[in-house]
Amino acid sequence: MSNIYDFSARTLAGEDVSLAGYRGKVLLIVNTASQCGFTPQYEGLEALYRDLQGRGLIVLGFPCNQFGAQEPGDAAEIANFCKLTYDVSFPMFAKIDVNGPAASPLYEWLKNEAPGVLGSKAIKWNFTKFLINRDGQVVGRFAPTTKPEALRADIEALL
Known part of the structure; x- marks a missing residue:
């Protein structure tokens, strides 16, 4: 796989979506x-x-429910929580594994493209972030402790 557009993912609503539909966007x-x-x-x-x-x-x-079982709900519960608590309107996908033998192929690719500290590939915790440029290439990996607003300048530089 050469870029993000080679992957697809299932939404919380159960629809399979090709990430090629996001071609030309910053992700x-x-x-x-x-x-x-x-x-x-x-x-x-x-x-x-x-x-x-x-x-x-x-x-x-x-x-992802791999870290402290902190995402125990099913798709409907996750969707309701996101909408009612944070009014999330960005696309949310079905629960996946990000590490281990059942890890999502997308996440295997992301981890290979942007290893973490000291070259480690494993995702360490929830809210690890990957920034993808308009050409579908990973340009950054950010720790769970990095707040979204701290990424604004990096994102705007790609826009």
């Missing part, structure tokens, strides 16, 4: 969880999306 891909200390980052992610989507930013959320 911020985040593994999310509803019961995590970083969950309030949904607010910052949504603010970035609302402010910058008109210029070409798309935030893609991928719920």
